[in-house]
Amino acid sequence: MKKIFLFLVSIAIATASFAQETFPINGTTNKNHNIYAFTNTTLVVSADETIANATLLIKDGIIIGAGAKVSVPKGAVVYDLKGKSIYPALIDAYTNYGIADAKPAPRGFPGPQMESYIKGAYGWNQAVKADLDAYKLFVDNATASEEMRKLGFGAVLTFQKDGIVRGSATVVSLADGKENNLIIADRAAAMLSFDKGTSTQDYPSSLMGAIALLRQTFLDASWYKSDKTKKEYNISLDAFNNLQTLPQIFETTDKLSALRADKIGDEFKTKYIIKGCGNEYQRLDELKATNCKFIIPLNFPAAFDVEDAYDVANISLAEMKHWEMAPVNAFALEKNYIPFAITTADLKDKKEFWKNLRKAITYGLSEKQALKSLTTIPAEMLNVSDKIGSLKTGMLANFIITSGNLFDEKTIIYENWIQGNPYKINDYNTIDVRGVYNFSYQDKRLYELKIEGDIDKLKGTVLIDTTKTPVNISVAGNSVSMSFNPKDITGTIRLSGNIISEPIKMSGKGQTPDGDWIEWSAIYKSALTPTVKKDSAKKQPTFGKVIYPFCAYGKPHDEDAGFFKEAIKDIKNPYDAVLIKHVTVWTNEKEGILKNQDVYITEGRIVRIDGDINAPKTAFAKVIDGTGKHLTAGIIDEHSHIAIYSGVNEGTQASSAEVRIGDVVYSEDINIYRQLSGGVTTSQLLHGSANPIGGQSAIIKLRWGKSPEEMKFEKADGYIKFALGENVKQSNWGDLNTVRYPQSRMGVEQVYYDYFIRAKEYDAKQKAFGALSDKEKASATPFRRDLELEALAEILNKKRFITCHSYVQSEINMLMHVGDSLGFQVNTFTHILEGYKVADKMKARNIGGSTFSDWWAYKMEVKEAIPYNASLMNQMGIVTAVNSDDAEMGRRLNQEAAKSVKYGGTSEEDALKMVTLNPAKLLHIDKKVGSIKVGKDADVVLWSDNPLSIYAKVEKTIIDGHIYYDSEDDAKMRVEIQKERARIIQKMLDEKKGGAPVVKPMPKKQKLYGCDDLETDYMNAD
């Protein structure tokens, strides 16, 4: 056993034509400087240049000649490749070939881990592995390289897929042998992701935390570089700086994450190459605008098993449509001139690569683009185009020999030469024996033998009388063997023989089941009659439209435009203006409630409110009859957690002021549409309440269909979430969470004092540094920007405002005192269920309250929460809002406001203000929204009834003058969704009938966030 193994190894080494100069030799030297010539070939130099009848010359693993006029020097080894083609070997710019998986650092105990467990002079966070160099970890893996070589690849980028900063990747060849000869470019690219990988450290626990960590790492590294004193040595930051000159590749797992990565890149003047995930076609316009290059996988999802009608409910429309459209992704990028490389990454089985690539081609991807994406583009991305990617003199001899057009289904890859070393995949000297033969054996009768199938997987049939008998047949060189079992004989006849070609004749001897020797022969009679393929196979694939957002109730951008319209326009607004006639208007202004009014809206604004308005003839106005109906300002939810991606809390530290919900707005959340159906037009997306100082919030208008950036409320003030009480002291998180400070309300106060005093000092330092001249700055101690303290300094400078989650009076009082003594003011106490106990103190400081209507009894701290709270605070003159903190309640906020009529006798006008004008005031957006007033944003809702009544239904929700929810339209969309699903279901059924593997549908309910939601593992969040 051992002997065989040794033998094999020695062969593998012998095949490599290179040796390491510096290594001692055991035995005799075996250097080989022969020239190899490949003649009479179709030479595909690159996707842009093909030379017929060309010659390729290589020596010492390098191309020394390529072209039609290249003459073959004497003494060269010549291979005649008549009828065959040579292509540059393919490049995969995203693999972990030859790199072992990372192992997590050991964790000693359960419960929070605040600090890094990596010993040594590294940075503070385990997920920043900038010091990792793949070329140092790389070990040849002959099994994996063979798998890739069979597909036609000659070189790959490889790295250790672990952490947010993943260090450098290396370009290696897929030849086998000593690693010293395989590394083409040692540090070829820097690798990044949002995935913290094996890090056992708690921070970051959310996507926004990962983004914040990356941001701060950039700043810290830059500071570290400029700080000449180096009081602190930091391997991670040093390494991070050293990565910056390399191409930067950022892995993303969603189209929106690609936008997030690009945004970080813009901040730090870095253009990322985005490793995509295959759904880029769902947000093409935005991705094109990034100007990023992409590396995309061909991981097309399998169809679902849709035979069980009940199970189908578990498959979302988005999944169905993605199944249908995934193969079009590459073409969509090509058509939109987005440069991209293609990778085998993310394929469950690498064998699917060619099948999927060819599928992408039938979906429109051009062969030329496909070849570029597998050769020159990745080579350019990785700065190795002088070595690999095309076949020019001086470049590495990395090429493949094929039977013809690489992308043709019938094409065979014969050989893959890497650095001048041949790797045989299929023998092109094998005689193609496919055809029809006159076959005789034993009794000298003539039978018809048909040999068909793939050249390496032949299938034979012999017609004996009228029975078709299958024949096992294999060919190796000039030898052939066959076996079959004629119906009149028990047992198998085995034949062996020799092949003579042109014309083919096979003959030899064989044995009957009885052991008698017989003679046989097969003489070529004719070629196979080509089987006519059904038309359907060649049919252009059809698929539905891209909808925005890519989920139920999304809409195509332009009803008339096909998917491949060159430039996709904005959501088409079929009207210039909206005129609502004869409606009861709740103005929220001193005019109060006006009956029988006409409201004219155009260019996103409320233009006129009057008794009788006729739309100007010049404008195409949509006229809505509002008789018996009510029009109010759009509902504003001061406290919402919808539309947030991968984690609402970064509660791993007492302060996470550096994280921003704005980084993780999720435009594809169905709850946006559901809130629209409840009349909500603006929501403040808040960080959770896991820590005293939470993260920065985002204020969005619910512009369903738009991108995350387009949803953000223009020029809104910045807000930050603070929190008090049981959540921040982790009272209800189980017995393990007794590690993180604070654990008591006493500790909470000290957190605030500590952070704000530091922020004050930081602010002074920053201002002093900012006042220096450039020259002075150069010689001064460099200033380290700290995004956490910077956010707090913004509060001190009244540029950022606090929304504080709060329940009991003691702590509310405390925070007001901390603010008084440090010179800041809380803008809004949210939840504020004991606000009624400190209303006078809040009023004195002009602090607003945003409360629940009637929640209580779920925690100790809400024992004295009362539903009269909103009314009482309102009566005290506090700007009072009613909020949801809940995706379900968010769409019934009008009803929650109505509860203050019931509890405490608030007037109906005031009650409505609690979910419109008052939250607008709390968010400092009341100049634009919150009431129906000429000149304000046309964010209005048309109700079927008094908006505070439980019987009121939303008929239209209008934002910026566009109707984003329309109950009539909604009814139509329900039908359309059902039709679209039915259409795709039929297709999936066909797929299953056709024998394709199918996946059983499983539920994947969306995580709905509330304040208390912690995620220890944000990458697995769904």
Next chain:
Amino acid sequence: MKKIFFTLTIISTITATAQNKSVLIMNGIAHLGTDSVIQNSIIGIKDGKINLVADATTAKLDKATYDEVMDATGKNIYPGFIVPNSTLGLTEIEAVRATNDYREIGTTLPNIRSIIAYNTDSKIIPTVRTNGILMAQITPRGGMVSGTSSIVVLDGWNWEDAAYKIDDGIHINWPNMVGRKVLDEDNGTFGPYEKNKEYIKQTNELKKLFDDAKAYNETDVKEEKNLRMESMKGIFTGTQTLYIHSNDVKEIVEAVNFVKKYELKRVVLVGGKDSWLVTDLLKQNNIAVMVSRTHDLPQYPEDDVDLPYKLPYLLQKAGVQFCLNNEGGMEAAGARNLPFLAGTAAAYGLTKEQAVKSITLSTAKMLGIDKTTGSIEVGKDATIFISTGDALDMRTNNVEKAFIKGKSIDLDNEQKALYLKYKNKYGLK
């Protein structure tokens, strides 16, 4: 100032006294709970029962036979609302473990009885009845067989007083066919959904329990008493109801087929989010649905955005018996919002009177107490209340007067007291 507060607290802790005054309520809009309404009604209460229901425009009567005459002109009169399937009185503060008494350990717990843990002094109860909810089915949670529920009126010195029907039925949670592993209970993180590999085992366990209990209760001489099987007798004889909690369509189908075998007389499906898909099956098997909270999000992104709102209507249209329940987050404190769940059902398809019925008579019928309560009909309990406005709408729900079995009950609660206390502090009107 302080004095007022003091008085209020005292009142709020006092339950209805054993007064037996007869009352006549004149000219109110009577929502009978039977899907009908009398715009100008007369309702008489005597000896704890309703002894008169009539149209004021036609009826002739002698007011003098009543101790008290109340004018309810323009006001609305309803049968007391009933919140079924509730943990009211079994929990005080959800996050404080010591206050939770609705879940026992184990998987098959039919002998667990909620009534004895029902805390009549729960501070939540007065806040619930203030909105017109006067009766509740106190229901245990947890396990595959959670235990036995009981029905109470929301008034009483202790659970014996409050009990209306003890041990009315047994609750089972139908096993999930698909589920996800809890990765971290404290932080609420879960693994991906996967097929429940224990499903067959779990349903077999249920089957065995039912087979055994049936046989046990049919034998005359018991070698040894078995508490669990003993406690299940009523569901086989028809004196108790079997409540099956299930939402998923496939599980509902399995559950229906399961109960069919035992020929149970009284079966109620609790939850039934997918029940609209199998209305024929439910009708054929005479299974009523206690519909899950209407104030809920649809289960799937593709669902009609108002699917939970209109679920009662879909069942009504299909002819399936149903009532509303409020199970879910904050269900005890949120029980006071039961009328608004019905209001929403009325906004999305039901008539207002059908909506009233879905939290009164229909509920009583499902709980097996409709002969004596659940509607404003002569001979039934005088468990009724008067609201100045439409009680299904939070804008107008304002309960002025409520009777439980003819006794006028106190409508104050600690929350009102705190409100008045601080209003006084600030000198507000």
